[in-house]
Amino acid sequence: MTTLSGRRIILGVTGGIAAYKAVDLCRRLVDAGAHVTPVLTSGALEMVGEATFSALAGERARTSLFNDPSTPIPHTVMGQNADMVLVAPATARIISDIRTGRSADLLTATILATRAPLMVCPAMHTEMWEQASVQENLEVLRCRGVHVVDPESGRLAGGDIGMGRLAEPATIVTAVQNVFAAGDLAGKRVLVTAGGTREPIDAVRFVGNRSSGRQGHALARNAAERGADVVLVTTDPRSAPGGVRVVGVCTADEMHRACREEAPRADVVVMAAAVADFRPRQIADRKLKKDQGTLSVEFEPTVDVLAGLGAAKPDGQVLVGFAAETDDVEHNAAAKLDRKNLDVIVANDVSKPGVGFEHETNEVVVLSADGGRHQTPLCSKDEVARAVLDAAVEALNRRTRNGRAVD
Numbered sequence: 001m002t003t004l005s006g007r008r009i010i011l012g013v014t015g016g017i018a019a020y021k022a023v024d025l026c027r028r029l030v031d032a033g034a035h036v037t038p039v040l041t042s043g044a045l046e047m048v049g050e051a052t053f054s055a056l057a058g059e060r061a062r063t064s065l066f067n068d069p070s071t072p073i074p075h076t077v078m079g080q081n082a083d084m085v086l087v088a089p090a091t092a093r094i095i096s097d098i099r100t101g102r103s104a105d106l107l108t109a110t111i112l113a114t115r116a117p118l119m120v121c122p123a124m125h126t127e128m129w130e131q132a133s134v135q136e137n138l139e140v141l142r143c144r145g146v147h148v149v150d151p152e153s154g155r156l157a158g159g160d161i162g163m164g165r166l167a168e169p170a171t172i173v174t175a176v177q178n179v180f181a182a183g184d185l186a187g188k189r190v191l192v193t194a195g196g197t198r199e200p201i202d203a204v205r206f207v208g209n210r211s212s213g214r215q216g217h218a219l220a221r222n223a224a225e226r227g228a229d230v231v232l233v234t235t236d237p238r239s240a241p242g243g244v245r246v247v248g249v250c251t252a253d254e255m256h257r258a259c260r261e262e263a264p265r266a267d268v269v270v271m272a273a274a275v276a277d278f279r280p281r282q283i284a285d286r287k288l289k290k291d292q293g294t295l296s297v298e299f300e301p302t303v304d305v306l307a308g309l310g311a312a313k314p315d316g317q318v319l320v321g322f323a324a325e326t327d328d329v330e331h332n333a334a335a336k337l338d339r340k341n342l343d344v345i346v347a348n349d350v351s352k353p354g355v356g357f358e359h360e361t362n363e364v365v366v367l368s369a370d371g372g373r374h375q376t377p378l379c380s381k382d383e384v385a386r387a388v389l390d391a392a393v394e395a396l397n398r399r400t401r402n403g404r405a406v407d
């Protein structure tokens, strides 16, 4: 069992009859080591008492945005310090408020003021649960990375029996533990690019490079295992790992468009693809015949995808680039880190045996914009992926610690 020791959990309780079960949930979270701050809506106060939660949680329950003697802005203080916001029971009303971003009370304001993972545990009558509006709202929340603990079937208020009963407190505690156990990228969106782009010359030929895409795929797989919601933009979709969303591309231009589309929503972008720097200026739409003698192909530069992402980097996003070098490896990589506005760069000396393109192994130096440096030995691409993601998580924590940029 994962301990919740030291985890700061805001327990939002809304006005469903199942609010009485949140008392048991609160006690179980505290028993598992969590520091619980109960936040009760006015609806919840119709069902259960503030004093019960205050006594169980070890921290007094909060019920209002106003008149808090300790701070004039309780929602931002709580939101910034939380490791998770858990809403149990979650009524149809709060699910709708979360979807639309409505700030109606202390709980909804706190949910808006946090970057911590959010978990909702719906509980309502079957007819309400089955409404298309409720299901659609929950679908949107799921797509945004909110953890939803589905209700169970059983006895409901008024003696009815059906779907909509709050999940058992023990089940909810396990779901909370799973989020923390899932790893340091739980709830984060990670975009990884992989493989070498192919730039067409004619109807059958292309100019490419020796990248296999293995390092990018290892990064995507490891990020998913650490709990991230992963989008993999790859030139080799057939060998993509499971558990990630795959976007197949071929040329530098297609990779550019896919990244421009996906990157703004990502918390971490890892640009492991070997993007062509040049492409043929003209592409023949028929097969060029060899009896024409020599063939001259004029090349024009492609867009530097990574530099574009660096120039448009949203606040809080961590951008990771690669530098495949043969000379002055660290010096050239550090210059790229700076020039492309990166947070982390992964440099490898591809002139060394067993390193980089077409190999099962790699050996890298991971440099961070804050001066961090980590060197791996010659090792598997999975091990390199772990080192790269460690540096990305460190950068992410630094940038978004408690919802504030600190550097």
Ligand code: CTP
Residues within 6 Å of the ligand: 252, 271, 272, 273, 274, 275, 276, 277, 302, 303, 304, 305, 306, 307, 320, 321, 322, 323, 324, 325, 336
């Ligand atoms: N990259 C990119 N778009 C390009 C070329 C490179 O996004 N058209 C990205 C790569 O995915 C990698 C980083 O930029 O993360 C560095 O790529 P690299 O080929 O090492 O460097 P370049 O910037 O192309 O510079 P040079 O080839 O002169 O070393």
